[in-house]
Amino acid sequence: MRFSPEVGKGNRFLFLGNEALVRGCLEAGVGFIAQYPGTPTSDIGETFKDILEQQPALSESIVHHWSANEAVATSSCAGAAWAGIRALNPMKHVGMNVASDALHAITLAGPNPGALVLVVGSDPGSLGSHHEQNERFFTWMHHVPMIEPHSPQECHDWIKLAFDLSEKYDLPIYFRTSTRSAHSRGIVDIDDIAVAPKSKGEFFRSTDKYCSLPPYAINNHVRLYERIERVTNDVPTFGLNTLYPGDAKIGIISYGIPFGYAMEALHQLGMDDVPVLKLGMTHPLNDDEIVTFIKDLDQVVIVEELEPFLQVNVREIAQKNRIIIPIIGGDAFPKFNEFSTGLVASVLAGITGKQPSPRIQESKDQFDSFKAKIPSRFPTFCPGCPERAMLMAIKKATNDLANPKTIIAGDIGCYVMGLNPPLRISDFIICMSGGLSAAIGLSKKTYDKIIALIGDSTLLHTGLPVIVDAIANDANVLLVVFDNRWVAMTGHQPPVGKGRIQFEPLIQSMGVQWIKTVDPFEVDKTVRVIQDGLNRDGLKVILCQRECTLMARRVYDAERRKLKADKTPYACDTFQVYNCVLCEHCTQELSCPAMRRMIDEETGCTVMAIDEDRCNFCSVCYQICPHRRIKKTAINPHLETKLKLRRIEPQ
């Protein structure tokens, strides 16, 4: 309903930033969306997918792709834009590293006659990413205008403007959200879906525009400077930058979510008279706008997360215009982690000598008094995860990675969580497909055995060329491919080509001689296959084939509900611990979160138990308990209707 053309101007909805952005795209007539999933932008694609399912007529004019990787997605979007379509390209911050190569050439050419808007989801605080990175500097390098929204309303309004600007200036627009702005909910006044997306456009040949190579390379570079200069001059006309006036001699410049922290911090410090310049467009800056704001101030504080970006630019403008005042930013604030109102209030208090709310200190003191007593909680594999079972099998097959000495090349996906204790199985993690890549070098320069891990989606993202490289260079590596049929880490998007790509013939055709498929829930067999693989030369591949348990469990629960509703009795297996001797084998080797350490009420002894409501019946603990104290109980074993987790989604 919220995304339907039947609702429009005069309606108001509660939207997440990402949802507001999708609604804005529909109103702007977006015709093509391509992305590789990545937090905090995955749900943009999911929302489009739902809309297209619910309003099939829209599929005529709107196309959504889950792409193989970010560079493919960006170039796909450029292709659509060059046919005159408005194209949207969401990605996470590190996705921009991958997309950057494509983006540079696309920016030189320009997206006209259509439009290209990138949504880049940054993640200060690394709330849903492998690391933090200030990718704003790409906008500087590529000369791409950047818009940073603060509220869901701005996500909605400004994404529409972004398409207009992209079309008008023949430049991609870098629409930068953050985990907080993308995933905060607020009230949004919507507009009509007025612009109908074109079902097909037309490509007009223009070699000098689209081929930024000599002799056209320099021309397009010149044309790029002209385009970004026009934007720079026109910034004040976009209505993206807002002044919150005040008489104080100290002023704040901020943007996006940090602006929210700054406003509340100022109010808390009793500093409502401080003028605040909120930048909606953070690149390029317009000199006059900045000078007008700072020229009568004694001091400017830039509130921005991660590496100083605005601070450097504002200082340059001040220097050019001979304004000599302190411009404080990264020198007073942390240049890492996300900010909060409390943090900004504390730093501003330090700068101005004001007192923050006493509650901030009281809360901190209280928290500090018991902080040490809080047990750590790492994200880990879900109960019954096939990846945990596989990593445990690797440890068993190598005597805890020691005999033979084995290096584990980790990668990006759920299996990164293997690095956390007590499993501790990932010796390094670089980037998508960086694990097998580094394993190639290690295999040439160490005597150790090397196991590289990769998921199905990561393999299709960038892993295939690495297999080619490993084969071509005779790397001695055992590659484990987790074929769980989902991009699980980012919330279960389908991997590209889901169901159509068969890994075994694909990998064989690349020249891999030894490839075996295992079900990690068959522990002994899996261990034997790993040992066999480690004893062979060259690139060996094990396909670890088991559907993500969360998804298999959903199917299981749906079947169970149906059987219950029909009052059909069914057979199933459950697992319990009896007379545990607390040998700790399961907790150390498997560390399944459905296990619980508790006091046996009868004996008073500490024992392990299985939380029945959390167990997903993978049976791995039952198979590995050295004292056979985990028992499988078959419920209604005589019945033909038996419920169990499916191994893999039927094709």
Add this chain to the structure above:
Amino acid sequence: MSQLNDGNDDTRILNIVIVGTAGQGVITLKRLIEFIAAEEGYEGIFGSEMHGLAQREGAISSHCRLQKKKSENIRENIFSPTICYGDADLVIGFEPVEILRNAGQFASDKTTFVVNERTIPPILVTAGKETYPSLDEIKEMLVQYSHDPGHVASLNATELAITELDDAQKMNMIMFGFAMVTGLLDFTLETCETVVRRELRDADANMAAIRLGMERGRDVLKK
């Protein structure tokens, strides 16, 4: 000098923190509260969710900020989707140590805690390498904020969900019912029902869970 708007007028901001572990339904409850507030005509609604570690046993917290009427002084309104240290009015905790971890910095003398007693031990506790504090110890730490035991109320909502409703996932709605009877959430049950029917599947079961939470919550608060 605190300029926080602590008055009782309609422009006062109500700050709610909901904490638990991934998969417990933290975000579902946060959304429900926001939709109910919208239905009740609140003018200021802004709150941060967490995505990205869905169902991977990690710690999850959501902030939810509500304001009935916007203030004429624009600087008194909500600008941040997360709350300031010490500024939580209500903490709804689905898991005891997660309250300490993710609500501790946001609590102060004004904070009321509703606690689900069921623990989800982190894997290092299960492995015997770290210790999980006792429930009494945790409650004692929470009472320290206000020195008022009346500010900390608990019940075993997960056990109730399993024994009374045959569905552990209904714990979050029981906790919502529990939070409702603290009086801090100014929603009518009718609005709750309208929104539950619109936004959630299995509305009857969810309403039953909310009512159960209200009933048992009242018993707890009477003591």
